[in-house]
Every structure is written in structure tokens, then in C-alpha cells.
Amino acid sequence: MTIRTELKWLIALAVAILLVLVGGLVWLRSARGFSALARPTAMEAMMARMARALALPSGVNQARDPVPPTPMNLEMASEHFAAHCAICHNNNGDGQTDLGRDLYPKPPNLRGSNTQHKSDGALFYSIRNGIRMSGMPAWPDDSDQEIWALVTLIRHLPQQTAAERAAMKPYNPKTIFKEPIM
Ligand code: HEC
The missing domain is CATH 1.10.760.10 (Cytochrome c-like domain)
Known part of the structure; x- marks a missing residue:
């Protein structure tokens, strides 16, 4: 790998980390102090449903x-x-x-x-x-x-x-x- 391609990878990695941090911050701001009074967004409800379906041990559905x-x-x-x-x-x-x-x-x-x-x-x-x-x-x-x-x-x-x-x-x-x- 040349120095230029290494630099490109480093920049891509830095951008990815930045995006995750910004995404996390946006999510935290929308969590409103983790109050239970809020309604989960459609995205959060979908992710929770998927996580639960994936976590179900095999054989349970039978x-x-x-x-x-x-x-x-x-x-x-x-x-x-x-x-x-x-x-x-x-x-x-x-x-x-x-x-x-x-x-x-x-x-x-x-x-x-x-x-x-x-x-x-x-x-x-x-x-x-x-x-x-x-x-x-x-x-x-x-x-x-x-x-x-x-x-x-x-x-x-x-x-x-x-x-x-x-x-x-x-x-x-x-x-x-x-x-x-x-
Ligand atoms: C203290 C409150 C509480 C009590 C008591 C409770 N539940 Fe729940 N139950 C919940 C909540 C909150 C959820 C949703 C959890 C989630 O979405 O991850 C849930 C989810 C469920 C689900 C899953 C439904 C689905 O679509 O996957 C079933 C089935 C269920 N409850 C049955 C029962 C039964 C039967 C009892 C009594 C023996 C019971 N619950 C007692 C709060 C309660």
C-alpha cells in the first residue's frame, strides 16, 4: 500500500467515526433524558423488534x-x-x-x-x-x-x-x- 492509499483509508475511518459520534449524539438528544413518557420512534421500534427476533434461540418458533x-x-x-x-x-x-x-x-x-x-x-x-x-x-x-x-x-x-x-x-x-x- 502506498502512503496515499493509506491516507485515504485513514480519512475514511475518521469520517466513519465522526458519523457514528454525530449519529449517537443526535440519538441521545432525541432520547430526552431517557424519559419513559416518550413514544419510541418507528426506527427504534423496528430495530428493537429485529434485535428480539434475532436473539430468540433456535427451535423456539417450532x-x-x-x-x-x-x-x-x-x-x-x-x-x-x-x-x-x-x-x-x-x-x-x-x-x-x-x-x-x-x-x-x-x-x-x-x-x-x-x-x-x-x-x-x-x-x-x-x-x-x-x-x-x-x-x-x-x-x-x-x-x-x-x-x-x-x-x-x-x-x-x-x-x-x-x-x-x-x-x-x-x-x-x-x-x-x-x-x-x-
Ligand atoms: C409491569 C408490566 C408488565 C407485566 C406485569 C406484564 N407485562 Fe407483558 N409486557 C410488558 C411490556 C412493557 C412488554 C413489551 C416489551 C417490549 O416491547 O420489548 C410486554 C410484552 C409481553 C409479551 C410479548 C408480546 C409480543 O408481541 O412479543 C407477552 C406475550 C406478554 N408481555 C405477556 C404477559 C403476560 C402473560 C403477563 C402476566 C403473566 C405479563 N405479560 C405481565 C409489561 C408487562
Whole structure:
């Protein structure tokens, strides 16, 4: 390599480093103190979705939900969901709760196509292991059967009836964390 080509590479490298630094700074400025009140931009949401899809261990997408959507299974899963999940996800799964709205990332609409197009195994994996750098906790102590039943319920949410939603209410936690105390 001649001195001139080496110089060209050095300049290209310096420009690349500068671009990364400027890009990082622009992103940090747009992060607004990392407030959870903001909405992720479309670009950030897409990158997060891609990162999660890539991080899924191989074989996870092949697992099929063994729990059939019988009325009894749906009822049990609805009680479980109302008690442990609805505080963020809402009884109907749309994520429109006080706590859910003020998280970053926000809970997705579980009834919507993004979630419904995910495999049974991917949903099971998210519930069992939680989702890092988000409000979604892991549930290591629930049995496989209980978690599959939650997946069965999530598949049922788009057809959930008003009566099914009303039956969940008594199982919702009573404490409203977001009311000011004074
Ligand atoms: C403290 C709030 C909170 C609780 C409680 C919670 N979640 Fe979540 N959940 C989230 C958030 C936030 C996300 C989105 C994470 C992300 O986008 O990276 C999420 C994501 C998910 C996803 C992934 C959806 C998808 O499209 O990939 C599933 C499935 C899920 N939750 C099910 C549950 C179930 C079932 C429970 C109860 C056992 C539960 N969650 C309890 C906050 C919560």
C-alpha cells in the first residue's frame, strides 16, 4: 500500500467515526433524558423488534401450544392474566392502562397483528423469560402448563367477549399504584 492509499483509508475511518459520534449524539438528544413518557420512534421500534427476533434461540418458533381453548382453560388463564398481567396489559390485552402507558417500551397491543403473528413458542418464551430492558417481567415459577394456557388466552383475546372481560374484574389487583398519596 502506498502512503496515499493509506491516507485515504485513514480519512475514511475518521469520517466513519465522526458519523457514528454525530449519529449517537443526535440519538441521545432525541432520547430526552431517557424519559419513559416518550413514544419510541418507528426506527427504534423496528430495530428493537429485529434485535428480539434475532436473539430468540433456535427451535423456539417450532414449539406448539398444547393447551386447547376449552371454556375451562380460558377461564383459568383469564383469572391468572387478570391477577398478574392486566395491570400493564389490561384485561382485553390492548395495553391501555395507567402503568402500561407510562412504560418505555409500552406493552404492545396483544390483540394486534404484531403479537398474533408471532409463533406460540415465541410468546411462551417472552412470558417465561421476560423481556430484557423493558417492563416485561420473567415468570420463572409458573408451570409450563400455566404459561401455555396464557398463550391460549392471548390467541383468544381478539374474540374475547364483554362477559369474559367482566368476569376478570374481581381478579384484578386492588391497589392503584399511580394515584397520588396526598
Ligand atoms: C409491569 C408490566 C408488565 C407485566 C406485569 C406484564 N407485562 Fe407483558 N409486557 C410488558 C411490556 C412493557 C412488554 C413489551 C416489551 C417490549 O416491547 O420489548 C410486554 C410484552 C409481553 C409479551 C410479548 C408480546 C409480543 O408481541 O412479543 C407477552 C406475550 C406478554 N408481555 C405477556 C404477559 C403476560 C402473560 C403477563 C402476566 C403473566 C405479563 N405479560 C405481565 C409489561 C408487562
